[in-house]
Amino acid sequence: MKLESIKLYHVAMPLVSPFETSFGVTIKRECILVSIQSEGLTGWGECAVDRDPGYSYETTGTAWHILKDFIGPMLLGEYVSDATDFQQRVAGIRGHNLAKAGVEMALWDLLGKRQSKSLRELLGGLRPRVEVGVSVGLQDSPEALVEKVGTYLAAGYGRIKIKIKPGRDVSEAEAVRKAYPTIKLQVDANSAYSLETASVLKPLDDLNLLLIEQPLFEDDIWDHRLFQKQLRTPICLDESIISARHARYAIEMEACRIINIKPGRVAGISQAVEIHNLCQKAGLPVWCGGMLETGIGRASNLAVASLPGFCLPGDISASDRYYKRDVTYENFKLNPGSTIDVPTGPGLGVQVDETAVREFAFSEVIAD
Ligand code: OSB
Numbered sequence: 524m525k526l527e528s529i530k531l532y533h534v535a536m537p538l539v540s541p542f543e544t545s546f547g548v549t550i551k552r553e554c555i556l557v558s559i560q561s562e563g564l565t566g567w568g569e570c571a572v573d574r575d576p577g578y579s580y581e582t583t584g585t586a587w588h589i590l591k592d593f594i595g596p597m598l599l600g601e602y603v604s605d606a607t608d609f610q611q612r613v614a615g616i617r618g619h620n621l622a623k624a625g626v627e628m629a630l631w632d633l634l635g636k637r638q639s640k641s642l643r644e645l646l647g648g649l650r651p652r653v654e655v656g657v658s659v660g661l662q663d664s665p666e667a668l669v670e671k672v673g674t675y676l677a678a679g680y681g682r683i684k685i686k687i688k689p690g691r692d693v694s695e696a697e698a699v700r701k702a703y704p705t706i707k708l709q710v711d712a713n714s715a716y717s718l719e720t721a722s723v724l725k726p727l728d729d730l731n732l733l734l735i736e737q738p739l740f741e742d743d744i745w746d747h748r749l750f751q752k753q754l755r756t757p758i759c760l761d762e763s764i765i766s767a768r769h770a771r772y773a774i775e776m777e778a779c780r781i782i783n784i785k786p787g788r789v790a791g792i793s794q795a796v797e798i799h800n801l802c803q804k805a806g807l808p809v810w811c812g813g814m815l816e817t818g819i820g821r822a823s824n825l826a827v828a829s830l831p832g833f834c835l836p837g838d839i840s841a842s843d844r845y846y847k848r849d850v851t852y853e854n855f856k857l858n859p860g861s862t863i864d865v866p867t868g869p870g871l872g873v874q875v876d877e878t879a880v881r882e883f884a885f886s887e888v889i890a891d
């Protein structure tokens with residue numbers, strides 16, 4: 524398909540409540556939306572970058588630069604056949620996975636629209652709806668956290684993840700476990716500990732957690748191996764897994780027993796599928812992570828999470844957990860049983876509200 528024009532929108536969208544992790548607080552979530560025009564169709568994608576380099580070295584600023592000055596000019600006017608073709612073209616750009624993934628998502632949306640197939644069908648996803656949970660940010664006190672978790676349980680979420688950081692870890696998790704003895708519970712440290720400082724986390728082993736997500740440095744698969752040996756609870760890697768190779772390293776080193784797959788972090792949906800297939804072969808459970816996506820990225824994550832190896836609830840919550848107003852007309856709702864429906868329309872299966880995109884955008888670039 525010929526890529527005739529590429530538009531970039533740097534948007535900032537107010538969250539319904541601030542989201543705090545070990546690396547900072549997000550009040551307005553920024554990202555870059557990509558739209559690609561091709562042969563009468565428009566495909567949309569989302570680069571799940573943040574304003575600050577806290578989760579990843581990438582930011583809205585770096586992604587803008589990579590998209591505008593490298594990926595855009597490489598693709599404009601070109602005939603790009605699919606995600607594999609795209610990945611070959613951008614292979615010379617080192618890193619910048621979140622930037623690449625936004626473009627790949629838009630290409631999948633176009634491919635689906637051309638073939639009148641949903642992304643789930645294109646990927647071979649099986650489930651019409653996927654099991655989901657909610658990721659709860661750091662709160663002011665363990666009591667406030669227990670209360671916040673209670674509101675999400677009342678809303679119907681069947682799996683809770685709490686964010687932890689040094690000084691706000693075991694007491695938080697213990698308080699939640701004590702208040703809700705039987706819920707599916709997991710914690711996420713976002714790389715806040717070293718192998719030495721992580722020893723304070725050992726009491727978590729007695730709380731019957733589903734997993735402990737990314738306790739140690741993002742570039743340290745080896746120390747995760749050493750820490751996993753000291754725990755019964757499975758370690759789940761997020762930040763450390765930036766490619767299928769890294770997934771293989773982690774599996775071979777026994778650095779984790781579960782992997783969180785985020786298409787953005789691994790440079791695109793095609794790479795996410797590769798990691799899913801690798802983990803399935805190795806017998807490692809995977810689940811779909813989230814990055815506070817808009818309706819565009821949420822639709823994509825739901826399709827990815829419909830693949831058979833995704834056997835733990837994803838960080839894909841209902842639209843109203845994140846935004847009062849979204850950039851898609853579709854509003855994702857939580858079903859009884861803590862599931863969300865996978866879109867069935869062509870491509871991502873969402874209709875973008877371009878007025879909302881323009882209202883949230885503070886810069887816009889059109890290359891044609
Ligand atoms: O580590 O999983 C993470 C949000 C932004 C960046 C990193 C993470 C998260 C979340 C939120 O935990 C998950 C969601 O989108 O609901």
Ligand code: MG
Pocket residue numbers: 711713736737761762783812
């Ligand atoms: Mg995480």
